[in-house]
Amino acid sequence: MHNLIRFIKINQFLLLFILIEGFSVFLLLQNNSYQANTVIKFSTQYTSFIRNYIVIFSDYLDLKETNNYLIKENAKLHSLLKNETSFVDSTLIRNKLYHYYPAKIINNSVSKRNNFITLNKGRQHGIKEGMGVVTNQGVIGIVYSVSQQYAIAISLLHRESAIGIQLKKNNHNGILKWEGFDPKSSSINNFPNHIPIVIGDTITTNSHSTIFPEGVPIGTIKNIQKNADDGFFDVSVSLFEDFNQLNYVYIIHSDEATEQLKLEQKIHKDE
């Protein structure tokens, strides 16, 4: 017993280091789950509260750009309304009905490997985990953790993010992932090589998703490379949305999506 105490006394620095470092590695490993852990959930409301004050100041600086953005979006919506003459056969195509909640970004990063976005809407406003975040220029992310007044979303610029996409011209599907460095581009690996793609093709979300509506624009093809190992195409996509200048976004949600999920879960269970 005496020796043990002496051992601890001599090596107290090393032991304390191992203890604290072990604890922080434990926290690191906890993070890999899709659902936010409780510490983040708890701290969101306080860190966001501080950030909200900072945003109040910085808002004044880009009032002009925000105005321009809103004018452009208004014009786009007006033209959509005026030209609404297309006949949609509701028995064949039935787009899910989506609710849009406007939200303001109060924290965002692009330079990390795993980026998160903090939004100023929370449980109080009807936001739940798993809802999609979009702008009129593209997919932004998926809501990951919600507190009473704030929400944190996983950005498209995150290791775990994988968005189902399709080519606008011929509806071929793929999965969009982020390589980890350039916030302006993203990539699709293992794209089948028999599909005719050219640089400049537009990419949108596909119809499989329960989170995003079909046809949200994402970006254009910037570069196509044939993978020497398996012959598939590695495609890099330049994104429409500049993630570094995000300001206002929409959180979207469809009630019918939960119905679809339920149905699909049944199949997974039967398997």
Added chain:
Amino acid sequence: MNKYFIKYLGLLPVYVLLQVVVLNEVLFSAYINPFLYIILIISLPLKTPKWFLLIYAFLLGFSIDLFSGSLGVHSTATILIAFVKPFINKITIPHNILAETDEITLKKIGNKAFITFSLFLILLHNICLFITEHLSVNLALFGKIMASSLVTLIIVLITQLFQQEK
């Protein structure tokens, strides 16, 4: 020594906010992300009790983590440099140049010693941080580590210019 405890605990929220509100927001390039907050670990006096050093490093890293949404990334790297700091002290800082209760600053230990000492810690911090963040090693990551370390060093040196001589 108690004077330093209070001073450094007071500086902690200042540097955390500076890091989170200013430095993390300014995008220099996709490859550069400076971390000024480790200056607090660098400048802690030689004779700081080791338990304080480690716990302080944890608090510092953990508060940065809380703001960035992913726990453990910054605290792991910061605790690591707090652990190796006493050993690197011995190698890089000349003996008898510094009283044990003095803070480690550019003016007190000289340009050469300060740059090697802080570069060691900054490099180690960035290597640990970016590898745990990316979980892979490639050339682009190496570039990011180098660019960020260099910019961090430059910002650390700039803060040293504002140190007042007593």
